[in-house]
């Protein structure tokens with residue numbers, strides 16, 4: 406633990422520019438709230454305390470990220486970043502330094518934070534040089550390299566607007582000093598009848614003759630605050646690209662790192678291949694030599710060695726055994742399990758069902774609440790009728806069974822080992838093993854039947870459809 410370090414995270418703002426019912430700091434980035442990314446970094450620094458300032462939809466923010474190691478302070482009225490930090494420090498006897506992080510600067514590199522904490526100076530500000538400084542506070546240096554003050558964009562004159570060195574918002578200062586400097590900022594804000602800026606502490610510290618250090622970010626693109634959806638998608642792409650690069654370095658073959666989305670955790674063995682536009686969510690584990698075709702979505706899935714998921718398949722909370730094949734266009738809903746070498750083909754949906762080793766459902770099938778035995782073959786168009794409108798029932802299909810195409814298996818029902826079900830059967834009673842069972846109207850041919858014909862109207866339409 407770092408006993409001399411206290412972290413304050415600002416997360417009270419509404420994020421008006423997002424135009425969203427969701428508070429800004431809960432907007433997802435890589436499938437997790439922006440604030441969760443900031444907390445992850447904060448925890449890596451092992452501070453003595455972490456205080457999160459919440460305000461807009463405080464309860465919702467607290468519920469989303471709440472944990473034992475966090476202290477929440479409510480800022481009922483958002484009077485500015487200075488006010489927010491001041492509330493976090495009020496009544497606290499913090500000894501040592503305070504590091505202020507922003508809930509809307511989610512990808513802040515650890516290396517930048519470490520650089521800020523290394524400085525000997527009393528006040529350390531993290532800046533960044535960017536090609537487009539619009540929307541951010543500008544660093545006014547005098548002489549160059551010596552931070553004099555920070556000017557918010559709305560207060561900047563034309564010359565200051567041209568400054569491309571911006572304030573990331575992140576700063577570090579001794580707790581007692583910061584409290585005093587903030588108080589001066591409150592007076593200034595009241596005088597201006599405006600927002601209480603955290604950034605005013607720079608000018609105040611300088612007036613006291615205290616040193617102010619400026620640390621410039623090593624990765625300016627990663628410290629940009631997110632205020633609107635354009636900036637959010639910018640950070641999302643940056644994050645996804647970082648993850649794709651990491652996967653590539655760790656030996657995952659990606660068809661295109663720019664068309665890869667990981668919104669959770671992905672583990673993989675050797676020689677796995679992921680085609681374009683695959684989305685991974687939750688926790689996904691791939692064995693060795695797994696192949697995933699384009700456009701697939703996998704959420705909380707385990708895929709064992711040599712399995713292949715063909716294009717445009719959607720899998721959730723499912724397990725694929727070794728050598729399985731799924732898709733194209735398959736949907737595996739929660740509780741689908743395929744044992745070794747099983748196969749699910751196009752337009753097949755499975756839910757809470759298992760396919761034994763080598764079993765196949767190759768086309769157009771619904772398997773719900775079903776257990777299919779080893780090597781069984783499920784014909785095209787087979788439906789397990791598992792729901793009677795009130796309850797779910799199970800279907801059991803034995804080993805080596807053969808279900809003819811377009812059969813409806815009305816659950817609860819059991820098909821014995823080695824049984825054959827004739828095509829088009831509506832099975833309502835159990836089918837015994839090793840026999841043919843079929844339930845369909847017998848076929849007949851009527852040779853004396855005549856096709857009806859229209860009688861032609863006098864002088865009008867002949868009524869002949871072939872005309």
Ligand code: UD1
Pocket residue numbers: 415416417418419430458460480482483484485486487488489507508509510540541542543555557571572573574601602603604629630631632
């Ligand atoms: C702020 C900085 C600006 C910097 C930019 C970097 C100030 C005055 N300006 O501007 O110099 O370039 O960040 O991204 O600090 N918040 C509260 N309580 C409040 C107001 C804000 O908790 O009363 C939180 C917000 O939820 C957000 C963060 O503080 O997470 C920053 O607030 P925001 O309104 O986005 O400030 P910027 O205009 O981006």
Ligand code: MG
Pocket residue numbers: 509630631632
């Ligand atoms: Mg901001």
